Structure formats: structure tokens, C-alpha cells
Amino acid sequence: MSENDRSRLYAWLCEHADEQVAEYMMSCLPAAPVSDLVTKQHLEAVLSAEFSKLALSIAAQRDADRTEHAAQRDADRTEHAAQREADRTADRAESARQFRWLIGTFIALTGVLVGAMYGVVAIA
Structure with missing residues (x-):
């Protein structure tokens, strides 16, 4: 009308x-x-098709996100492993430096003690 x-x-x-x-x-x-x-049947058919498209789109996005996150986790693990190895190397170098310092200090103190002992003996 x-x-x-x-x-x-x-x-x-x-x-x-x-x-x-x-x-x-x-x-x-x-x-x-x-x-x-619009009839109820037509509306149901259209909405059903649109919801199906939306569900497929969400599933595809979820799969893409999972793939992206898995790749990011692998990259992070590799980066952290490299950082741990670098830290271990630095720790080893620092430990070696401290050990050399300790040995040097021990030798120096031994020399001072021996010198003091001979000095005391030489004076007596």
C-alpha cells in the first residue's frame, strides 16, 4: 500500500x-x-549464515593468534636461553677474576707474614 x-x-x-x-x-x-x-524464517536463515561466517572468522583468528603466540614463545625462549648463556659466561669470568684476586691476596699476605717472621728472626 x-x-x-x-x-x-x-x-x-x-x-x-x-x-x-x-x-x-x-x-x-x-x-x-x-x-x-522480513519473515521469521528469512531472518533466521540470514542470521544463521552470518553467525556461521562469524564463527569461522573467530576460529580462523584464534588459530592465527595461537600460531603467532607459539612463534613469540619460541623466540622468547631462544632469547632467554642466549641471555642465560651470556650471564653464565659473565659469571664465570667474574668468578675467575675474584679467584685470581683471592690467590694474589693470599700470596701477598703470605709474603708479608714470611717477611715479618724473618724480620723478627733477623732482629732477634
Whole structure:
């Protein structure tokens, strides 16, 4: 029903009945042509198809995210392993330096003690 037809029908109803009846009758008639109205079955079919597309899209994105996160974890593990090895190497070098310092200090103190002992013996 066109808008012009709706207007004429409303005017006719207002002439032959009161305005409340005309308003009620017009509210019962669809505002658009019946062929343009969406049926429940059509809506269910369209929504079902769209939800299926959405579910596939979400599944694909989830798989892509999992792949990306697995690659990132592998890269992080490799980076951390390299950092641990670098730290171990630095720790070994520091331990060797401290050991050499300790040995040097021990030798120096031994020399001081021996010198002091011979000095005491030489004086006596």
C-alpha cells in the first residue's frame, strides 16, 4: 500500500468512524509493502549464515593468534636461553677474576707474614 493510499484510507476512516478507530486500524496495517517485510524464517536463515561466517572468522583468528603466540614463545625462549648463556659466561669470568684476586691476596699476605717472621728472626 502506498503512502498516498494510506493517507486516503485514514481520511476515509476518520470520516466514517472516530479518530481513535482510524488510528487503531492504521496501526494494524503494515507501513511497508508486505513483500518488503522480513519473515521469521528469512531472518533466521540470514542470521544463521552470518553467525556461521562469524564463527569461522573467530576460529580462523584464534588459530592465527595461537600460531603467532607459539612463534613469540619460541623466540622468547631462544632469547632467554642466549641471555642465560651470556650471564653464565659473565659469571664465570667474574668468578675467575675474584679467584685470581683471592690467590694474589693470599700470596701477598703470605709474603708479608714470611717477611715479618724473618724480620723478627733477623732482629732477634
